[in-house]
Amino acid sequence: MKIKRVAFLAVALGICLVAAPIFAHHGASVYDSTKLTTMKGTVTDFQFMNPHTEILFEVTGANGKVDKWTGEAPSLTTMYRLGWNKTLFKPGDQITFVGNLAKNGSHIMRLRKVVFPSGKETVMDRGEDYAE
Secondary structure: OHHHHHHHHHHHHHHHHHHHHHHHHOOOEEEEEOOOEEEEEEEEEEEEEOOOOOEEEEEEEOOOOOEEEEEOOOOOOHHHOOOOOOOOOOOEEEEEEEEEEEOOOOOOOEEEEOOOOOOOEOOOOOOOHHHO
């Protein structure tokens, strides 16, 4: 009887160890949360998907150089609740993006706000944005 109990506990522990990564989430630690950056860009692609909705856009610098960027928004479900859908952005749309840049210098922005040409804004607050 004692061997069965030990075997059961060993299997249960093994399952918990293997399943632990399923519950992990990367959070916002890769972004500089101390500073908001604003960029005006041209949409090249819009991916309305999980786990994060993404807007791919290009920004032309003062020197004329075009840089490709990715704006990461919350999940499809969250953005749908804010009124977004898969046809909201089209290539060529001129949008203003506000968010936190990646700490490693890559061209990825964690979106906090999007301003449409009409002036309409979508603010994307997340619970972890306010954690201390």
